[in-house]
Amino acid sequence: MDWNKILLFSILVMVHVPIVSIGQEKLAMQWENVPEEIVQGRLEPQGTASFQRFPQELQKEVREPVWQLSRNSAGLYIDFESDASDIIVEYDVEDQFSFPHMPATGVSGLDLYAMDENSGWQWVRGIYSFKDTISYRYNGIKPAIKGSLRTFRLYLPLYNTVRSLRIGVAENSIFKPIKTKEQNPIVVYGTSIVQGACASRPGLAWTSILGRYIDKPVVNLGFSGNGKLEPEVIDFILRASPSIIVLDCMPNFRDSQKAEESIIKSIERIRAANDTVPILLIEHAGYSDGFVQNERLEIYENLNKATQRAFTYLKSQGINFLHLVKKEDINLGKESFVDGTHPNDHGMVGYAMAISKALTEKEILD
Amino acid sequence: MDWNKILLFSILVMVHVPIVSIGQEKLAMQWENVPEEIVQGRLEPQGTASFQRFPQELQKEVREPVWQLSRNSAGLYIDFESDASDIIVEYDVEDQFSFPHMPATGVSGLDLYAMDENSGWQWVRGIYSFKDTISYRYNGIKPAIKGSLRTFRLYLPLYNTVRSLRIGVAENSIFKPIKTKEQNPIVVYGTSIVQGACASRPGLAWTSILGRYIDKPVVNLGFSGNGKLEPEVIDFILRASPSIIVLDCMPNFRDSQKAEESIIKSIERIRAANDTVPILLIEHAGYSDGFVQNERLEIYENLNKATQRAFTYLKSQGINFLHLVKKEDINLGKESFVDGTHPNDHGMVGYAMAISKALTEKEILD
Missing domain, CATH: 2.60.120.260 (Galactose-binding domain-like)
Incomplete structure (x- = not known):
């Protein structure tokens, strides 16, 4: 071309x-x-x-914004x-x-x-x-x-x-x-946090840390402000035969009803194309200001309830190989954010450790 | 005036x-x-x-550089x-x-x-x-x-x-x-790291984290590139009747002989003025590039040997209430630095936890 x-x-x-x-x-x-x-x-x-x-x-x-961010x-x-x-x-x-x-x-x-x-x-x-x-x-x-x-x-x-x-x-x-290893990648679809905000250097984005921890190729599909579980992105992920799909899009939702519907639609879309690829659904990891400024506390608590409802529904429909990582599993603290929204390097390390632990404990890694 | x-x-x-x-x-x-x-x-x-x-x-x-940095x-x-x-x-x-x-x-x-x-x-x-x-x-x-x-x-x-x-x-x-509490402060004399490089926000400089952890006033006398154990700074610290003096200046030394002499002179100077104020002497916390790039590994290893020699000598001279925090106690890792030299937020949290632990375990806090 x-x-x-x-x-x-x-x-x-x-x-x-x-x-x-x-x-x-x-x-x-x-x-x-x-x-x-x-x-x-x-x-x-x-x-x-x-x-x-x-x-x-x-x-x-x-x-257009997804395309522009994909150029990063x-x-x-x-x-x-x-x-x-x-x-x-x-x-x-x-x-x-x-x-x-x-x-x-x-x-x-x-x-x-x-x-x-x-x-x-x-x-x-x-x-x-x-x-x-x-x-x-x-x-x-x-x-x-x-x-x-x-x-x-x-x-x-x-x-x-x-x-x-x-x-x-x-x-x-x-x-x-060294040429790309012929290994099906773990694909992480997410928001600005997945894209790497606010790591102090590229090796500290949590997907990069995870790739080193577990020694597997991890593909970063984080799009700042635009990780919205869109079908065209899901379809693109599917055609690559990923080994694991990680969905970490909650921070780009506000309406919990819409979040619940989008999770269900996305996972049904994945399962329609692929019966067995493990899916890791990640809750909103929270904001560090939630304690003093209640407005944003409610947003992520409602989004996480929606995530849990979607998870329970999908399980009840017989969807297998679907796993939930809860906010408490990620367990970010008061010192883990730079601006309340985006993890700093301390939060990034915590995030990577939590996802690595989830992949190991749930026996998802081959 | x-x-x-x-x-x-x-x-x-x-x-x-x-x-x-x-x-x-x-x-x-x-x-x-x-x-x-x-x-x-x-x-x-x-x-x-x-x-x-x-x-x-x-x-x-x-x-002059110390003065200019003191204006930060x-x-x-x-x-x-x-x-x-x-x-x-x-x-x-x-x-x-x-x-x-x-x-x-x-x-x-x-x-x-x-x-x-x-x-x-x-x-x-x-x-x-x-x-x-x-x-x-x-x-x-x-x-x-x-x-x-x-x-x-x-x-x-x-x-x-x-x-x-x-x-x-x-x-x-x-x-x-709220007016300053009438409480003798913990004074930390150090380098760019103490001054806060490279925390993503002021509350994450390790001295700030420490102050919140132990609920005591901590005074930051970190001077980027200029934490050199100078007598005029020691004298200024002494006249404030500090409750604890923390010396964390090794990253601004290169010559280990000079470092050893400066540590001994500084601590003798403190003891000449104050018999009992606890002194916490901190080793160089290392560089994250030490493994692959040997030159800087040798620098901090030599500085830490010098620190240990000074510590042993001072103890042998009957100096009491003197405590050593070793590199292994601070225990920074590969993900703890932004540029190899300066801790990121992950390193800052680790630093604060180590110093807080040392103060508690050595029963230095009143």
Whole structure:
């Protein structure tokens, strides 16, 4: 498709061995091609622009705000192997760098992790610069074992649209992109919270934490203000043969009657297409202001009663492999939110632990 | 003093009953005087500008960067009683609203908590607007018991200098500032981490969390990049008769020999003036990149060995009431930092819990 070629041109420019200054030193770098198909966290890489979440053809199916948010790179990541001690990533984005309640490192930043054989994913520190072209410089990385390759995971921005991106490694280093594993993903459909507000960096969105905890591919379909259990999104999820579907849309509902109907319709729609895919239905995790400001307390309490009614009804209709995660299971506290609505990093860790625990205890993970 | 009068003039302007628009409604507000002496978290309110941490006379004693940072309102708060359902705070600041790794709500924002008799401090949600004059609007607050007053705590910005501030309550509401309790404070002398980097809001700096956990006044003497165990700061702390002195300066040292000497000199200086004030010496809590990037691992490991040597030496010299909090006690993890150096909210909660536990277990709290 034409749009794909145009993107390819802007994304994958290779520049060989320029000299980059790191502190006082000059370092010779080679810039690496990022093959389009290795960007992970997308249900259909074919036909989807490299750093976006929906294939182009979905633009005519979904509401405009959902489409625009699907262009944010939330939950997308690149896995690669390298023996480089120095890695630089440079990229351009479309939108504002930060929000008042979410820093640039979360809205528009990157996050690099390195796999250690004994201790799992370890975080790698990058020196960032937010300018017209954003850069992250990762220096002094020790190899896994002398001379061997280390596996890296690079998370892309949560709330920005990436126009182009290139990865540079120290000259004469090896850079080997790792292709998407042939594994049916866990798909999480949700709101701004799922999209990652307000993690301080992309690796701390709860879906990203969960993916590392359980070592499975997790696809982030969070749409800020627009996680509304819409049939066209459900249909898109279904055609990807997900291993588990997680529905976490309650914070984008206000009317509990409508919420109940939407849950029932969505789950019936899933079951009409797929008899056995496990469904995890998540209650509203609450607001931290509920205690003093009652108005919002009532909203989420009513939504959770609606969720429980829908769950009970669906169970009574013989729907199997359907599981409920309750507000008390997520158990966010007074220190878990930044603005009362959106979890901070403390809340994100709590969220990921709760969902991981639910998947394990309910024996949903294969 | 002249400078004091000038500040008084700019800070405490009263404007009566203007009309403020909240959403679609117009709300009549009365703007309340904030008496200078009720700003808490300062060791010597007398002679200290309302929203700063050091008295004016200290400017000639301390290094210029320490003085400038002391003008940031980190750890300062205002306690008041009110029956207002709507509270507005408007204020002006001197510096940039946000950092790339810390949002405006943390660098320059406010945080309001309300006391509930049964459940302790509860968070209150404010709608913020970051413009030339920053405003936070807290609406729909229910009273403690019908008609009675509720106690509030308003935390001021962590990394900005407040020029002027006014508090508005709904017309005909009661607003009663609460004066500083006559209680010797716990004083924490530290680095950017103590100052609050990178909490997403002021109430989540670990010293603020600690103050709520243990219900004692905690004074924040964190100075970003400048927590260097300097004698003039130690002397200032000593003249306030603190109940406990917490030294958490290791992240601003690199040379472990110098760190060891500075710890010994500082604690000897404290003991020369005060035989019995408990001292809590805190190790470097580590960097989350230490595993993959060895350079910084060595720095904090060496600093912690130096801390342990200093601690052992001081104990051998008969110094009593001296306690060590080890890195393992703070126990920050891979998800506890934003940039490898500064705890995020998850790290801040962990920090506060560790210090609270240490104070309790070591029976230091009176």
